[in-house]
Amino acid sequence: xxxxxxxxxxxxxxxxxxxxxxxxxxxxxxxxxxxxxxxxxxxxxxxxxxxxxxxxxxxxxxxxxxxxxxxxxxxxxxxxxxxxxxxxxxxxxxxxxxxxxxxxxxxxxxxxxxxxxxxxxxxxxxxxxxxxxxxxxxxxxxxxxxxxxxxxxxxxxxxxxxxxxxxxxxxxxxxxxxxxxxxxxxxxxxxxxxxxxxxxxxxxxxxxxxxxxxxxxxxxxxxxxxxxxxxxxxxxxxxxxxxxxxxxxxxxxxxxxxxxxxxxxxxxxxxxxxxxxxxxxxxxxxxxxxxxxxxxxxxxxxxxxxxxxxxxxxxxxxxxxxxxxxxxxxxxxxxxxxxxxxxxxx
Numbered sequence: 001x002x003x004x005x006x007x008x009x010x011x012x013x014x015x016x017x018x019x020x021x022x023x024x025x026x027x028x029x030x031x032x033x034x035x036x037x038x039x040x041x042x043x044x045x046x047x048x049x050x051x052x053x054x055x056x057x058x059x060x061x062x063x064x065x066x067x068x069x070x071x072x073x074x075x076x077x078x079x080x081x082x083x084x085x086x087x088x089x090x091x092x093x094x095x096x097x098x099x100x101x102x103x104x105x106x107x108x109x110x111x112x113x114x115x116x117x118x119x120x121x122x123x124x125x126x127x128x129x130x131x132x133x134x135x136x137x138x139x140x141x142x143x144x145x146x147x148x149x150x151x152x153x154x155x156x157x158x159x160x161x162x163x164x165x166x167x168x169x170x171x172x173x174x175x176x177x178x179x180x181x182x183x184x185x186x187x188x189x190x191x192x193x194x195x196x197x198x199x200x201x202x203x204x205x206x207x208x209x210x211x212x213x214x215x216x217x218x219x220x221x222x223x224x225x226x227x228x229x230x231x232x233x234x235x236x237x238x239x240x241x242x243x244x245x246x247x248x249x250x251x252x253x254x255x256x257x258x259x260x261x262x263x264x265x266x267x268x269x270x271x272x273x274x275x276x277x278x279x280x281x282x283x284x285x286x287x288x289x290x291x292x293x294x295x296x297x298x299x300x301x302x303x304x305x306x307x308x309x310x311x312x313x314x315x316x317x318x319x320x321x322x323x324x325x326x327x328x329x330x331x332x333x334x335x336x337x338x339x340x341x342x343x344x345x346x
Contacts, residue, residue, distance in 0.1 A: 112136070288326070
């Protein structure tokens with residue numbers, strides 16, 4: 001396993017703000033039963049119509065959620081969340097010393113797929129850096145900007161449906177932070193393999209969803225971080241998502257799908273400014289800022305919608321986690337995993 005260092009200077013980016021198209025009197029309380037989308041055909045179009053129904057949102061406890069994604073993705077889609085997603089992109093640029101990816105691309109791939117594109121910021125940055133590439137960003141929710149670069153486009157689709165892109169088409173496939181919405185990883189990676197060009201690369205970027213780590217005993221068993229992760233992971237399981245996938249599981253599934261030349265990179269990313277190491281402390285400061293909204297974004301919707309938890313209890317746990325990060329009393333960190341793999345040339 002290759003373990004990368006953590007160099008780099010801070011990188012910032014402007015948020016892509018996408019206004020809501022939902023009416024002000026949208027329903028207030030989404031539940032898995034009321035918001036579950038109609039069963040999708042196994043063969044779904046790779047480009048869906050941007051109709052009003054696709055763009056419809058609902059509101060719960062002051063947060064906006066994409067209605068058609070409920071049951072598949074339980075994180076908010078309001079302006080606060082879009083800002084967090086863009087700041088997360090800045091975090092990854094810092095983590096990778098300004099690089100957008102680790103795959104060894106020799107030239108601009110003709111076709112690039114960004115899975116779970118979110119606000120589209122990675123796709124737009126990649127397209128700007130690689131003008132000869134045509135980049136397609138795919139996401140469930142319509143939170144991408146209306147403006148785009150000439151070589152970048154966005155499509156709405158469920159990546160767990162059967163892909164209808166041409167086979168052997170994409171020279172590079174990028175997938176980042178969508179583990180909370182993928183229920184069938186072997187199928188997902190097999191589709192990547194099918195639609196990658198021979199010799200093409202894929203890059204998977206994920207982090208742990210079931211536990212935080214601590215090396216010095218400062219995180220007790222009754223820590224709010226432990227309570228939060230236990231509740232969130234159980235809620236994800238109720239939604240059909242496996243939160244216990246680790247780095248070696250991703251590597252094995254890539255190998256099972258047929259990929260070769262698999263490389264793994266594990267980054268220790270502190271949550272808070274407690275490290276003495278300057279680079280780790282800087283990363284921890286960024287994550288500390290992200291955690292102000294991140295604990296709520298990851299946990300609130302899924303714990304109340306699928307974990308049977310009341311909103312008041314969920315927000316109490318979330319607030320305690322945010323407070324504890326600021327104190328720096330518990331020296332916790334997560335693992336950020338980057339995996340790159342190649343489809344055989346023949």
